[in-house]
Amino acid sequence: STLQYKNAFAAYLATGCVTGMGLATAARSPWRVALAGANALLVVLLFATQSRGGWVIFPVGLGLLWWWVPAAYRYRALFHAVLFVTAGLVAVRPFYGALTGGTGGRALVWLAAAAAAAGLAQLAYEGLAAWLNRPEVPDATRRLVARGGAAYMVAVTLAYTAYATGTAPTVAATVLPAPVAARMATIGAEDVSFQARLLFTADAVRVALDRPWLGGGGGAWNALYHQYQSSVYWTTEVHNHLAQVWVEAGIAGLLGFLGLVIGLVWAGRRALARLPRDSAAVVATAAAAAATLFLHSVFDFDLSLAALGVALFALAGVVRGVSAAHAPAARLPLGERLPWPRRPRARQVGTALLGLLLGTALLLAAGRLYRAGVEGAQGARAMAAGDLARAAAHYHLAVRLDPFTPEYRADLAQLWAVRAVARDDAVARYRALALAREAAARAPYDAVLRGTLRNVYMMLREHDLAVAEAMAVVTANPLVGAHWELLGQTLVAAALGALSQADGGAGGAPAGPETGNLGAARAWLERAAALPEELAVAEARLSREAAFGRRAVDRPPGLWLAAGQAHYLLGRYPEAVSLLERARAQKAPAGEVLVWLAAVHARRGEADRAQALLGEAARAGAGARDRYREIVTLGPVVG
Numbered sequence: 072s073t074l075q076y077k078n079a080f081a082a083y084l085a086t087g088c089v090t091g092m093g094l095a096t097a098a099r100s101p102w103r104v105a106l107a108g109a110n111a112l113l114v115v116l117l118f119a120t121q122s123r124g125g126w127v128i129f130p131v132g133l134g135l136l137w138w139w140v141p142a143a144y145r146y147r148a149l150f151h152a153v154l155f156v157t158a159g160l161v162a163v164r165p166f167y168g169a170l171t172g173g174t175g176g177r178a179l180v181w182l183a184a185a186a187a188a189a190g191l192a193q194l195a196y197e198g199l200a201a202w203l204n205r206p207e208v209p210d211a212t213r214r215l216v217a218r219g220g221a222a223y224m225v226a227v228t229l230a231y232t233a234y235a236t237g238t239a240p241t242v243a244a245t246v247l248p249a250p251v252a253a254r255m256a257t258i259g260a261e262d263v264s265f266q267a268r269l270l271f272t273a274d275a276v277r278v279a280l281d282r283p284w285l286g287g288g289g290g291a292w293n294a295l296y297h298q299y300q301s302s303v304y305w306t307t308e309v310h311n312h313l314a315q316v317w318v319e320a321g322i323a324g325l326l327g328f329l330g331l332v333i334g335l336v337w338a339g340r341r342a343l344a345r346l347p348r349d350s351a352a353v354v355a356t357a358a359a360a361a362a363t364l365f366l367h368s369v370f371d372f373d374l375s376l377a378a379l380g381v382a383l384f385a386l387a388g389v390v391r392g393v394s395a396a397h398a399p400a401a402r403l404p405l406g407e408r409l410p411w412p413r414r415p416r417a418r419q420v421g422t423a424l425l426g427l428l429l430g431t432a433l434l435l436a437a438g439r440l441y442r443a444g445v446e447g448a449q450g451a452r453a454m455a456a457g458d459l460a461r462a463a464a465h466y467h468l469a470v471r472l473d474p475f476t477p478e479y480r481a482d483l484a485q486l487w488a489v490r491a492v493a494r495d496d497a498v499a500r501y502r503a504l505a506l507a508r509e510a511a512a513r514a515p516y517d518a519v520l521r522g523t524l525r526n527v528y529m530m531l532r533e534h535d536l537a538v539a540e541a542m543a544v545v546t547a548n549p550l551v552g553a554h555w556e557l558l559g560q561t562l563v564a565a566a567l568g569a570l571s572q573a574d575g576g577a578g579g580a581p582a583g584p585e586t587g588n589l590g591a592a593r594a595w596l597e598r599a600a601a602l603p604e605e606l607a608v609a610e611a612r613l614s615r616e617a618a619f620g621r622r623a624v625d626r627p628p629g630l631w632l633a634a635g636q637a638h639y640l641l642g643r644y645p646e647a648v649s650l651l652e653r654a655r656a657q658k659a660p661a662g663e664v665l666v667w668l669a670a671v672h673a674r675r676g677e678a679d680r681a682q683a684l685l686g687e688a689a690r691a692g693a694g695a696r697d698r699y700r701e702i703v704t705l706g707p708v709v710g
Contacts, residue, residue, distance in 0.1 A: 079376050081125025082367040084117040086360045086382060088155075089132040093356025095151045096144040097349045100197045107155045107193035108186035114159025115166050115185050121250065123258050124371055132363030139339075139355035141348045150196055150220060158189035167248035268310045268370050274299050275314040279321070286321035294516035297548035302613055303624065308372035315372070335361065335387050342394040350393055357389035443473030450482065459486055470506075477513035480506045481523045488530045503527060504536075511540070518547040518554060525561060534565035538595060549609040552625035555602055559633025562599035566592040566640065570705065593708045599637035600646075602630060628659035632667070639671050642707025647671045662692035670702040 088110050095106040117125055133152055140148055162185035169177035203213050259265070275292060277299045287295055292315055293307045309315040317325045339358040343351050364373060364383050373379040450465030466483040473479060487503035490496055507524045514520045521543040528537035541561035545554045569592035603626070610624045635650030648671050655664045665688035673681035688695035 076376070077120045078122045078124055078367075078371050079373055079379060081117055081120040081122030082128065082364055082371065082373050083379060083382065084113045084120070085125050085129040085132055085367070086364045086386075088113045088117065088129065089136050089360045089363050090356055090386075092133060092148060092152050092155075093136050093140065093352065093359060096140055096148045096356075097352040103151065103197065104190045104193045107151060107158075108190035110151075110155035111158040111162070111185040111189035112182055114156055115163045115182060118159070118163040118248075119167050119170065121254050123254060123262075123264075124367055127258065128363055128367045131366060132359055135362050136355060136359035139343065139359055141343075141351050141355075143348060144352055151193065153223065154192040154196060155189045158185050158192065161185070161188070164248050167250075171248075265370075267304065270302060270304070271296075271306060271309050272311045272314045274301055275309045275311065275318050279314070279317040282318075282321060284321045285323055286317065286319045289319055291319045294514075294547070297550060298546065300550065300613075303550055308375050310371050312368040312372065312374045315375070331387070332365065335390055338394055339390050342390065342397075346393070346397050350397060354390050354393050357386045357393075361386035361390070439472045443469045443476065443479065446472065447476070447479050447482075450479075454482070454486070459489060462486060475513065477510040477517070477520055480510040480513070481520055481527070484510060484527045485523065485530075488527045492530055500531060503531060504533070507536075511543070515543065516547045518544045518551075521547065522557060525557070529561070529564065532568060534568050534595075535591065537561055538565050549606075550613075550624050552606070552627045552630060555606050556627045556629035556633065559599050559602050559630050559637075562595040562602075563633050563636045563640075566595040566599070566637070566708075569595070570640075570708070589708065593641070596637040596640050596708060599633050600641060600643070601634075603634055603650075606630070626657075628654045628657035628664075630654075631657065632659045632664055635664075635671075636667055639667060639674075639702075640705060640708055644671050644675050648675075662688050662695055662698075665691060666695050666699050666702060669699055673703050 091106045091110040091113065095103045095110075098106065117129060137145055137148055137152075162181050166178050166181040166185070169175070169181060199216070202208065203216060274296055278292065278295050279286065282291070292309050295318075296306075309318065313325065313328075316328050320327070335358070339354055342354040346354060361383055364379060364386070368374045368379075368383075374383060446465045446469040450462045450469060453459075453462035453465060463483065463486045466479055466486065469476075469479040470483060484503045484506035487499045487506065491500035491503055507527050510520060511524055521540050525537050525540035525544065528534075528540060538558075538561055541558040545558050548554055569588040572588045606624060606626070631650045631654035635647045635654060638644075638647035638650060648668070651664055651668045651671065655661075655668065665684050669681045669684035669688060672678075672684065685695065685699055688699070
């Protein structure tokens with residue numbers, strides 16, 4: 072769903088209230104009564120969302136509408152707003168209690184009561200207005216009613232402001248549900264959520280400044296923000312649409328989007344100045360509703376959701392359409408007609424045909440992507456069932472149908488890698504490598520995908536490529552300890568693979584002459600040994616406490632294990648013991664860490680301690696003694 076997010080729903084409701092209020096200003100009396108009831112329902116639901124941003128932007132939207140509607144409609148709009156807001160405020164407390172208490176029937180009764188109360192109040196107002204317009208009513212009576220109504224509106228406005236700003240929590244708690252009143256009391260500049268949004272925006276500016284002109288493309292924030300974040304947090308959106316557009320589309324895209332906003336304002340101002348009163352009220356309504364949605368998007372991600380994006384541009388279309396409908400017709404000499412391409416009917420036909428063409432193309436493309444998704448899901452099920460041939464057939468078709476999704480290529484690369492290893496198939500190896508490169512190019516900052524490709528390269532014993540993929544995982548998000556753990560494991564595994572291919576890399580004696588494999592192994596081991604310090608450096612850039620979660624980055628046991636293994640293979644036994652013991656304390660896989668500890672102690676001449684640890688490792692898992700013999704014969708890799 073596009074509205075399973077309370078803030079988006081609140082923005083939608085606030086926009087609907089503004090629209091309903093605007094339509095009521097120019098509607099006939101029966102419609103104003105119906106709109107009052109509908110708006111009261113929206114107010115009840117708006118408060119029930121517990122969205123503080125929605126509560127703040129709601130009166131702003133109503134104020135903009137009151138400012139922009141023709142002067143003749145302002146008092147009517149103000150009275151209408153006061154009536155439906157009052158009815159909603161009275162009903163929200165019992166409605167919320169019934170809803171949270173599991174009595175949905177009672178909640179519906181309170182919704183109906185709010186709508187009926189607002190409708191009856193609007194009906195009474197209509198009757199009062201009709202009576203006041205009668206010629207026999209004295210002017211003094213009219214002034215008295217007007218002043219009383221103004222005082223009531225001021226009182227309601229002050230009460231709403233007190234609730235929304237949290238300055239009257241005790242009074243608010245007597246009218247609003249306790250959770251709503253408590254949440255209102257947290258509105259302010261010191262609120263954690265508000266501070267987090269400021270932090271997101273500041274980090275987004277840092278991302279954008281590295282790609283200022285054209286941006287990083289669609290989804291750039293979610294792909295890149297981990298490399299720039301100044302605190303540990305997780306968010307797929309900036310919560311500021313202007314900043315997100317700058318990150319993804321650069322200054323060019325930001326100027327284009329702001330141009331749309333400025334164009335809408337310009338068109339609205341022109342329309343309000345020259346349109347008839349009723350049409351101007353429609354334009355003011357659409358413009359105020361669009362402004363409500365746009366302003367909320369400055370501190371949330373409304374416009375990343377299709378429903379709200381469609382609503383915003385539909386409202387903008389109303390402003391443009393009503394203005395164009397009242398544009399003066401071109402004057403031609405008697406007997407002359409406009410050329411066919413310039414006639415209104417021709418433009419309508421051309422627009423319809425273009426829309427049909429684009430819609431058809433979109434449907435065809437969507438159909439291909441849907442079929443690719445089905446084939447990919449069937450391939451995953453076949454792979455899980457062990458039917459690799461059928462899985463490969465499904466993934467081949469998915470790749471042909473959808474050239475954009477990299478996961479299909481990564482999964483197919485795994486299947487070709489399995490075939491290459493099982494059959495020593497050079498063609499399968501080539502295809503696996505090609506697909507892996509294509510997948511990485513399509514999603515260079517996808518940590519999960521790059522981890523999958525790392526497994527492909529390890530399977531094919533392409534150690535340098537596997538290390539590069541593991542480093543890409545860390546680059547994608549350097550604030551996840553598991554990514555550093557994966558890099559450490561990859562570096563050690565690659566070094567062991569290189570040592571097995573290097574002359575003099577095993578056999579109990581120190582490694583001999585520096586071959587290419589031996590040099591690469593030593594470089595990888597030095598990097599693995601230094602990973603804890605590298606992680607500390609990456610963490611040092613966290614300049615602020617986390618808005619959500621903790622400040623420190625996890626150090627998983629596998630990180631200490633990999634660093635200890637690297638120090639052992641480099642002949643630094645005291646450091647190896649310290650790091651391996653730390654991994655053991657953090658519940659690293661007992662069989663593995665105990666075998667390496669036993670090998671370290673054996674190298675240090677502590678045979679009794681080594682045998683004790685080896686016995687403990689053998690009890691933890693089979694194959695410990697064979698693994699120990701492999702490790703203890705590895706001499707230190709020296710320069």
